[in-house]
Amino acid sequence: MTAPERYGESVLSPEWHGERERLVAMAEVADATTIRILQDLGLGPDWDCLEVGAGAGTIAAWLAGQVPDGSVLATDIDTRWLRAIGVPALHVTEHDIVLDPLPESAFDLVHARFVLEHLPERDAVLAKLCRSLRPGGLLVIESIASFPIASGGTPAFRDAMHAIESTLAATIGTDARWPRTFPAPLLAHGLTGVSASVHVPATGGRNASARCWSHTLAQLRPRILEHMPRARPAVDEALRLLDRPEFFELAFATAVCWGRKPTSP
Ligand SMILES: C[S@@+](CC[C@H](N)C(=O)[O-])C[C@H]1O[C@@H](n2cnc3c(N)ncnc32)[C@H](O)[C@@H]1O
Numbered sequence: 001m002t003a004p005e006r007y008g009e010s011v012l013s014p015e016w017h018g019e020r021e022r023l024v025a026m027a028e029v030a031d032a033t034t035i036r037i038l039q040d041l042g043l044g045p046d047w048d049c050l051e052v053g054a055g056a057g058t059i060a061a062w063l064a065g066q067v068p069d070g071s072v073l074a075t076d077i078d079t080r081w082l083r084a085i086g087v088p089a090l091h092v093t094e095h096d097i098v099l100d101p102l103p104e105s106a107f108d109l110v111h112a113r114f115v116l117e118h119l120p121e122r123d124a125v126l127a128k129l130c131r132s133l134r135p136g137g138l139l140v141i142e143s144i145a146s147f148p149i150a151s152g153g154t155p156a157f158r159d160a161m162h163a164i165e166s167t168l169a170a171t172i173g174t175d176a177r178w179p180r181t182f183p184a185p186l187l188a189h190g191l192t193g194v195s196a197s198v199h200v201p202a203t204g205g206r207n208a209s210a211r212c213w214s215h216t217l218a219q220l221r222p223r224i225l226e227h228m229p230r231a232r233p234a235v236d237e238a239l240r241l242l243d244r245p246e247f248f249e250l251a252f253a254t255a256v257c258w259g260r261k262p263t264s265p
């Protein structure tokens with residue numbers, strides 16, 4: 001499977017002036033749920049962990065505090081924000097999860113949030129992540145899922161969110177419907193103890209979710225208008241709505257799935 005371009009080349013580029021604020025707002029929305037799920041699943045103090053596509057690094061830094069006798073490897077195609085973190089157990093490396101090799105049977109935990117849905121090669125990446133787990137190791141995947149958008153009662157906002165979905169699909173090959181199938185992809189890769197959950201934050205009141213989607217719309221606006229010129233009024237109205245304290249809607253959900261590598265083949 002291919003796409004005309006890759007994540008970060010132009011679409012969702014780290015060079016965009018607001019990209020760090022976008023990632024920080026994203027982390028503010030998602031970190032509490034991620035941390036609760038990882039705590040419920042249970043982490044060992046000596047675990048070796050891999051955080052794939054670590055972005056601003058909030059979860060990698062938190063993980064490093066949970067494994068005082070282990071390690072955390074945070075990877076990304078662009079590590080500019082990760083390099084500044086400076087936590088002892090945290091190792092940062094520039095790494096493309098599609099193109100670069102990954103050590104096999106090396107990690108007790110592999111976590112990737114908001115990464116695989118953007119990669120057309122997601123199934124091969126999933127296989128690679130499974131191979132990188134030690135027997136008994138835990139894989140946790142989180143992705144944006146578009147299914148709540150259709151239920152929205154604000155047409156301009158609904159259309160703008162669909163324009164994001166459609167533009168990401170047409171440019172970098174994002175599939176925001178794939179996460180609706182969770183946890184089937186983990187079952188297909190032979191993991192055990194598999195399950196899933198879905199979280200839908202309210203987007204509005206200028207909260208972190210509103211700021212995150214406002215940044216995402218602003219960054220994607222030129223590409224949306226190229227791809228779907230008729231979406232201009234909806235995009236501009238959604239940007240205005242997201243700045244209003246009384247506006248609330250549902251945007252994308254976060255779908256999470258997890259499972260363990262069998263201890264015997
Ligand atoms: C939407 S951001 C999510 C950041 C972070 N995981 C979070 O949830 O806060 C996606 C991240 O994946 C990274 N990424 C995209 N393609 C990648 C690839 N092929 N290999 C590794 N990282 C990638 C991006 O650079 C970006 O930091």
